[in-house]
Amino acid sequence: LEFGNGTAPTPLTNYLDTQYFGEISIGSPPQMFNVVFDTGSANLWIPSASCSPLYTACFSHNRYDSSQSQTYIKNGTGFSIQYGSGNVRGFLSEDLVMVGGIPVIQVFAEATAVPALPFIFAKFDGVLGMGYPNIAIDGITPVFDQILSQHILKEEVFSVYYSRDPHNMPGGEIVLGGTDPSYYHGEFNYLSTSKTGKWEIELKGVSVRGETLFCKDGCTAVIDTGSSYIIGPAASVTQLMKAVGATELYTVNCDKVEAMPSISFEFGGTEYSLTGEDYIHWFGEDLCVVTFSGLDIPPPVGPVWVLGASFISRYYTEFDRHNNRIGFARAV
Numbered sequence: 001l002e003f004g005n006g007t008a009p010t011p012l013t014n015y016l017d018t019q020y021f022g023e024i025s026i027g028s029p030p031q032m033f034n035v036v037f038d039t040g041s042a043n044l045w046i047p048s049a050s051c052s053p054l055y056t057a058c059f060s061h062n063r064y065d066s067s068q069s070q071t072y073i074k075n076g077t078g079f080s081i082q083y084g085s086g087n088v089r090g091f092l093s094e095d096l097v098m099v100g101g102i103p104v105i106q107v108f109a110e111a112t113a114v115p116a117l118p119f120i121f122a123k124f125d126g127v128l129g130m131g132y133p134n135i136a137i138d139g140i141t142p143v144f145d146q147i148l149s150q151h152i153l154k155e156e157v158f159s160v161y162y163s164r165d166p167h168n169m170p171g172g173e174i175v176l177g178g179t180d181p182s183y184y185h186g187e188f189n190y191l192s193t194s195k196t197g198k199w200e201i202e203l204k205g206v207s208v209r210g211e212t213l214f215c216k217d218g219c220t221a222v223i224d225t226g227s228s229y230i231i232g233p234a235a236s237v238t239q240l241m242k243a244v245g246a247t248e249l250y251t252v253n254c255d256k257v258e259a260m261p262s263i264s265f266e267f268g269g270t271e272y273s274l275t276g277e278d279y280i281h282w283f284g285e286d287l288c289v290v291t292f293s294g295l296d297i298p299p300p301v302g303p304v305w306v307l308g309a310s311f312i313s314r315y316y317t318e319f320d321r322h323n324n325r326i327g328f329a330r331a332v
């Protein structure tokens with residue numbers, strides 16, 4: 001397959017700086033879907049034409065109809081993926097999936113039950129997991145691994161740019177096989193993924209005004225392209241709100257945003273800081289909310305910090321499967 005220089009870019013749509021998604025097709029003739037490219041999971045699921053109208057979150061999105069596809073291969077194995085608020089359930093099917101112009105014969109899940117919360121708020125139809133195969137449910141080979149085995153990519157990496165202020169076009173870009181220098185400047189700093197099999201790295205500390213307040217003895221950070229915000233242990237985030245002058249409801253007075261202190265994450269020997277502008281979400285003229293949320297993820301996964309779009313929109317991120325490392329560079 002001749003495409004570009006061994007890299008395959010997909011433009012992303014930015015919905016209110018909180019949801020970033022790109023278009024893929026499934027089936028012949030192609031059925032189009034908007035999916036989140038999610039490093040926090042490793043399966044592809046999309047709503048099924050056979051989902052009940054009772055599931056509003058399924059019925060209100062584009063749905064895959066296997067009866068319309070000449071390349072559909074029946075599977076039927078059960079599928080369930082757990083989210084904080086509930087499970088997406090369905091069954092497995094196989095068909096031709098086109099991602100960034102690359103064809104893949106892919107096993108994916110047709111969702112017949114999609115929890116209203118949070119997915120009625122989703123502007124995307126489904127999720128394309130970009131995580132490692134060992135977190136893939138039902139042991140399905142993930143899309144990116146299927147592409148790697150075709151040996152057509154220049155490098156065994158993918159990179160993500162998320163824009164800020166939704167008026168910028170495009171809203172973002174994911175590049176399979178390399179990086180896009182038009183969206184970052186300066187050098188990359190690389191951090192090796194602490195446990196192979198997850199896009200997570202060692203966080204050395206979280207500091208405000210130069211003082212390390214949290215994760216003093218080191219902790220784990222998950223770099224999750226499918227999450228909107230920054231999630232931290234509940235007690236730490238509560239203290240962090242106080243330290244930056246936000247109320248318990250995470251709200252701040254909009255004209256105080258410029259004066260808010262930077263919050264820094266130390267990875268390797270480098271401080272990655274977010275200014276008030278970076279971590280505040282403007283919900284209107286005078287409602288500004290801090291885009292952090294407190295969540296105690298239980299061991300063995302937790303306690304962790306999850307860095308989502310609020311972080312990635314400031315730091316262009318390269319996910320390197322060849323060297324099992326994550327690279328950050330300043331986004332444009």
Ligand SMILES: CCN(C(=O)c1cnc(C)nc1NCc1ccco1)[C@H]1CCCNC1
Nearest residue numbers: 018019020036040118121122225226227228
């Ligand atoms: C996709 C499921 N996720 C969300 O956080 C999520 C839920 N519900 C809505 C409506 N949107 C979500 N993410 C929007 C988004 C797109 C890109 C950046 O953030 C997470 C679940 C944990 C694994 N990682 C993904």
